[in-house]
Amino acid sequence: MNFSNMEAKPSRNQPIYSFLSSYHALYFRLHHRAGSNPLELHGTVYVVACIECGFSLSRSYFQDQVKALNPKGVLKPDVVFFGDNVPQGRADRAMKAAKECGAFLALGSSLMTMSALRLIRAAHEAGAATAIVNVGATRADNILDHKISARLGKILPRLLSVGSLIVPAD
Numbered sequence: 728m729n730f731s732n733m734e735a736k737p738s739r740n741q742p743i744y745s746f747l748s749s750y751h752a753l754y755f756r757l758h759h760r761a762g763s764n765p766l767e768l769h770g771t772v773y774v775v776a777c778i779e780c781g782f783s784l785s786r787s788y789f790q791d792q793v794k795a796l797n798p799k800g801v802l803k804p805d806v807v808f809f810g811d812n813v814p815q816g817r818a819d820r821a822m823k824a825a826k827e828c829g830a831f832l833a834l835g836s837s838l839m840t841m842s843a844l845r846l847i848r849a850a851h852e853a854g855a856a857t858a859i860v861n862v863g864a865t866r867a868d869n870i871l872d873h874k875i876s877a878r879l880g881k882i883l884p885r886l887l888s889v890g891s892l893i894v895p896a897d
Contacts, residue, residue, distance in 0.1 A: 768813055768821050768842060770806035777802055813842045825849040833859040835879045838866045847871075 776783040779800040786804065807813050813821075822845070825831060831850035836859070838844045844866050851857045851870045858873035859865055860882055868874065875882060 766817065766821055766824065768807075768817065768846075769840075770804070770814075770817075772804040772806055774805035775802050776805040807842070818842065821846055822849055825855075826853045828853075828855050830856040830858070832857075833861070833865075833867070835861055836865070837861060837863060 773786050774783050775786050775789040777800040782800075783805055789802070812818075821842075825846040826849050828850055831847055833843070833847055836843060838847060838859075847857055847859075847867045848870065851867075856872050857867070857870060858875070859867065859871055860875045860877060860879060862876060862878055865871075865874075
């Protein structure tokens, strides 16, 4: 698959992703195209990195230049595969942001990975309002202040049309 020729374009939902500074990468990097610069907790397939020294380069450049590069180590997409750990620096930045935020909104995640679950827990323990938009149960249901059980493609346009993310108190 040639990632440099992707035709994906931001949807109507992208302004809200940008506004909320989503921590999880969208597959086609639509959040980047919408002007956001989120911390990609589990990495991205758009970067190739050496697992020994950490050297990295864009995947499109790699695909164009791999023969000339003559890499010495093993290269892989810069993503966290199942069973791997989030790189410490990235995990630290995410945790700091979670502990310092006033509100934490998870979008479309069951929070089954500990790396994601510990962030919403940290935000909750630091006193932040916590909420999630997801269909089905999540591992954080017992600590959430608010849960919207809905598909993102249905609920985000409605939130945008209202023009506010204020949730009335119970």
